[in-house]
Amino acid sequence: MRQRGHHVHKGHHGQQEGQGGQGFADRRSPDRGAERRNAPGDHLTVTVHDSGSARTDGTFELYCHPGRGSHLDAKGACDKLDGMTKWGKDPFAPVPQSAQCTMMYGGPATAHVTGTWAGRPIDADFKRTDGCEISRWSRFEPLLPRTTL
Numbered sequence: 001m002r003q004r005g006h007h008v009h010k011g012h013h014g015q016q017e018g019q020g021g022q023g024f025a026d027r028r029s030p031d032r033g034a035e036r037r038n039a040p041g042d043h044l045t046v047t048v049h050d051s052g053s054a055r056t057d058g059t060f061e062l063y064c065h066p067g068r069g070s071h072l073d074a075k076g077a078c079d080k081l082d083g084m085t086k087w088g089k090d091p092f093a094p095v096p097q098s099a100q101c102t103m104m105y106g107g108p109a110t111a112h113v114t115g116t117w118a119g120r121p122i123d124a125d126f127k128r129t130d131g132c133e134i135s136r137w138s139r140f141e142p143l144l145p146r147t148t149l
Contacts (some may be wrong), residue, residue: 042078044115044122044143046071050108052148062115062143077143084139085118092117092124095132102131109137109147 042064051057061069064078071077084091092113095101106128113124126144128134137144 041116041119042081043069044113044117046143047112048145049110051145052107052109053145056145071143072145073142080140080143081117090120092122094124095136099132101133104131104134105129106134106137107147109145111137111144113143 044062045059046062047059048057056072060071062071062074062077063069064074064081067074067076067078081091109128111126113122113126115122126133126137126140128137128147137147
């Protein structure tokens with residue numbers, strides 16, 4: 001196991017994500033659900049390298065509500081992200097620097113996700129360099145592809 005240094009992920013306007021304040025909207029809350037389903041702007045660009053498949057490597061566009069775009073599983077990816085979105089939490093936050101992670105390698109795959117989700121700007125990197133990063137990648141499937149390595 002290795003311990004990472006401390007890292008604070010700052011959200012829009014410099015607020016710390018997951019610590020109250022203006023977090024991500026809970027798409028399932030009764031007072032916000034219809035508003036989120038009809039909100040324009042849920043658009044992500046996903047760029048994947050070295051996934052082990054030419055089919056899943058490349059740049060894909062994802063639009064949600066309704067799910068569409070060049071992403072290979074737009075509906076599945078949108079549904080997954082909807083389920084991960086909670087008020088006050090940033091589903092795209094990096095692995096905390098203080099996390100204890102197993103020293104295992106999940107392959108060379110990398111991904112970069114940019115765009116807007118739940119009204120918030122997204123600029124997130126993904127890799128499979130240790131147990132924590134592999135787990136984070138897996139939580140985002142099918143937004144991110146399953147890898148063959």
